[in-house]
Amino acid sequence: MPVSGEFPGLGMPSFDATSSLDSLGPVEMESPTQDLDGDGILDTFTTTNSDSMSVWTDSDLDGYADQLSVVENDGDYAAxxxxxxxxxxxxxxxxxxGTVGE
Known part of the structure; x- marks a missing residue:
């Protein structure tokens, strides 16, 4: 199972807005770095590469990502x-x- 590991983003699966996640199972989040909902608990981390940004969130705080959003440099996105x-x-x-702005 993929994990966020000691260095956030390293070893995490990489996806684009047209990817199928059919073969991806649960993704363990060992080291979230952001508090997306403002409750004071780190629940999210962001990975980037030359083509896109991915935001992984553990909204129920069970230690596993339950939301993924990907935004590509050309404006394509998926969640x-x-x-x-x-x-x-x-x-x-x-x-x-979709595409941002359309």
Whole structure:
């Protein structure tokens, strides 16, 4: 299972706005660096590369990312949420996709 590790962003899977997350399972977040919702608890970290920025968030604070947003330099974006199914399996479901400004 991918983890955020000691150095945030290193070893994390890299995605673009058209990626399928079908084969990605839960992503452990060991070292969040930002507090996205302002409650004083670090719940998010951001990774960047030459083409895009990815924002991973653990909104329920269980130690695993449950939201991923990717914004590419050309304005394409996508968002996913991780859903845990009653049978114990889980899956990433795309919740949004488009181009900034359109």
């Amino acid at each position: 996913w949420e991780y859903h845990r199914n009653p049978d114990g399996t889980g899956e990433w479901r795309q919740t949004d996709q």
